[in-house]
Amino acid sequence: MEVRFEERADALVVAVAGSIDALNAEDLEQAIEAKIAVGSVRIIADLSGVTFVSSTGLRALLVAVKRSRTEGGDFRIAAASGSVQQVLELSGFTSILKTFETVEQAVASFAE
Numbered sequence: 001m002e003v004r005f006e007e008r009a010d011a012l013v014v015a016v017a018g019s020i021d022a023l024n025a026e027d028l029e030q031a032i033e034a035k036i037a038v039g040s041v042r043i044i045a046d047l048s049g050v051t052f053v054s055s056t057g058l059r060a061l062l063v064a065v066k067r068s069r070t071e072g073g074d075f076r077i078a079a080a081s082g083s084v085q086q087v088l089e090l091s092g093f094t095s096i097l098k099t100f101e102t103v104e105q106a107v108a109s110f111a112e
Helices: 025-037 055-070 082-090 103-109
Strands: 002-008 011-020 042-053 074-078
Touching: 002 025, 011 025, 011 055, 011 103, 025 042, 025 055, 042 055, 042 082, 042 103, 055 074, 074 103
Parallel strands: 011 042, 042 074
Antiparallel strands: 002 011
């Protein structure tokens, strides 16, 4: 798994590539937590490069959602591939957070 951070407008984009699973979900969780700790609370997870997400990966994303909201921000998902989007839907994630087809749409949603 690779993780890159990019500031865009008033949000932090977390671009993830590869699988999010038991081997690396904690690393992702800690990386996002470190950004929240320094004030980046409007977060977009760009999942365009994610090929697989396990239940442990979902848990890491859920922790990020809760933590960003606790700090007065929000967490959004963008550009999930078909199979990853299906996992998000089946697990109920799409009922607790906003998902967008593109990163640009997710970034713009914070301005609304």
